[in-house]
Amino acid sequence: MIDPRPVLFSGVQPSGNLTIGNYLGAIGRFAEFSEKYKCFYCVVDEHAITVRQVPADLRRRTYETLALYIACGLDVEKNTLFVQSHVPAHAELAWILSCYTMFGELSRMTQFKDKSARHSDNINAGLFTYPVLMASDILLYRASAVPVGSDQKQHVELTRNIAQRFNQQFPDTFVVPEPVISTSGARIMSLAEPDKKMSKSDPNENAVVRILDDRDTVIRKFRRAVTDSGNEVRYSPDKPGVSNLIDIYSCFTGKDVASVEREFDGLGYAEFKTAVGEACADRLAPVQAEYKRLLADRPYLEEVMKKGAEEASYYAGRMLSKVRRKIGFVNL
Numbered sequence: 001m002i003d004p005r006p007v008l009f010s011g012v013q014p015s016g017n018l019t020i021g022n023y024l025g026a027i028g029r030f031a032e033f034s035e036k037y038k039c040f041y042c043v044v045d046e047h048a049i050t051v052r053q054v055p056a057d058l059r060r061r062t063y064e065t066l067a068l069y070i071a072c073g074l075d076v077e078k079n080t081l082f083v084q085s086h087v088p089a090h091a092e093l094a095w096i097l098s099c100y101t102m103f104g105e106l107s108r109m110t111q112f113k114d115k116s117a118r119h120s121d122n123i124n125a126g127l128f129t130y131p132v133l134m135a136s137d138i139l140l141y142r143a144s145a146v147p148v149g150s151d152q153k154q155h156v157e158l159t160r161n162i163a164q165r166f167n168q169q170f171p172d173t174f175v176v177p178e179p180v181i182s183t184s185g186a187r188i189m190s191l192a193e194p195d196k197k198m199s200k201s202d203p204n205e206n207a208v209v210r211i212l213d214d215r216d217t218v219i220r221k222f223r224r225a226v227t228d229s230g231n232e233v234r235y236s237p238d239k240p241g242v243s244n245l246i247d248i249y250s251c252f253t254g255k256d257v258a259s260v261e262r263e264f265d266g267l268g269y270a271e272f273k274t275a276v277g278e279a280c281a282d283r284l285a286p287v288q289a290e291y292k293r294l295l296a297d298r299p300y301l302e303e304v305m306k307k308g309a310e311e312a313s314y315y316a317g318r319m320l321s322k323v324r325r326k327i328g329f330v331n332l
């Protein structure tokens with residue numbers, strides 16, 4: 001019944017508005033993993049409430065995020081897709097692990113420092129212990145591989161430390177995970193400030209292309225993208241704007257940098273930018289169509305959630321009862 005393949009776990013916040021950077025570096029490549037790994041993909045609604053949410057929006061985005069996972073190519077038969085709060089073991093293990101996590105370790109998390117600066121009116125305890133919940137997500141499933149953006153690497157390192165500390169006292173409990181940082185597409189930069197990573201929370205909407213932007217919006221945003229002086233489509237450190245567009249075009253078309261440069265040799269920036277916009281919009285169109293179809297079918301999404309919760313609970317339950325037994329809780 002337990003799958004013999006190594007396990008991969010990743011979580012996405014139901015915050016919506018994912019960018020083409022998330023698509024190229026993460027969610028759009030998740031489907032490939034199911035050949036080698038037993039994969040769990042989790043919509044982490046419990047993480048989301050560490051900052052204030054409008055309840056109706058959180059609920060809607062939970063459906064949307066699941067639909068987007070599937071629309072981006074994740075096969076629900078081959079992967080376990082589920083919602084974090086449907087599997088109570090996450091919160092339970094998080095409490096236990098919080099007793100094996102040091103205050104000082106959590107104080108050093110850069111995301112905590114950033115988020116508490118940005119939400120200074122709401123520095124709640126959950127925001128502080130968030131990485132412990134993330135560690136539970138990962139450790140419950142014996143995941144060895146954890147695809148994350150570079151901003152989450154520190155949290156996976158902390159997960160390793162927690163797992164090792166626990167294993168030292170209670171040998172052979174947890175698998176110590178490794179972060180998997182995607183190289184291709186991981187460095188999609190802002191269209192307005194190409195020395196900054198494209199961020200889904202950028203207040204300048206023109207800097208960000210979203211997976212769900214319609215065709216006209218995608219093309220308009222690329223037309224407005226900041227380019228560099230000169231007019232040559234050439235990949236170079238002194239041309240960060242153009243180089244970013246070449247990267248994006250290359251990711252969407254599968255062409256390498258040299259052939260992109262050849263293709264646009266002698267043509268100006270305007271023509272190039274339109275081509276990038278069109279390539280991006282062409283690739284997003286089928287994803288968006290599938291997303292719309294899925295969102296209109298809530299019963300189907302709920303069926304997926306139920307099936308996912310059952311599968312995940314089976315794995316998580318085994319780990320939780322092992323942990324409970326080891327630390328001295330009475331299992332009935």
Ligand code: TRP
Pocket residue numbers: 009010011012013044047133134137138146147148152
């Ligand atoms: N903290 C991650 C983020 O904000 C989301 C996340 C939660 C996650 N649990 C996880 C990622 C477990 C990987 C593994 O992006």
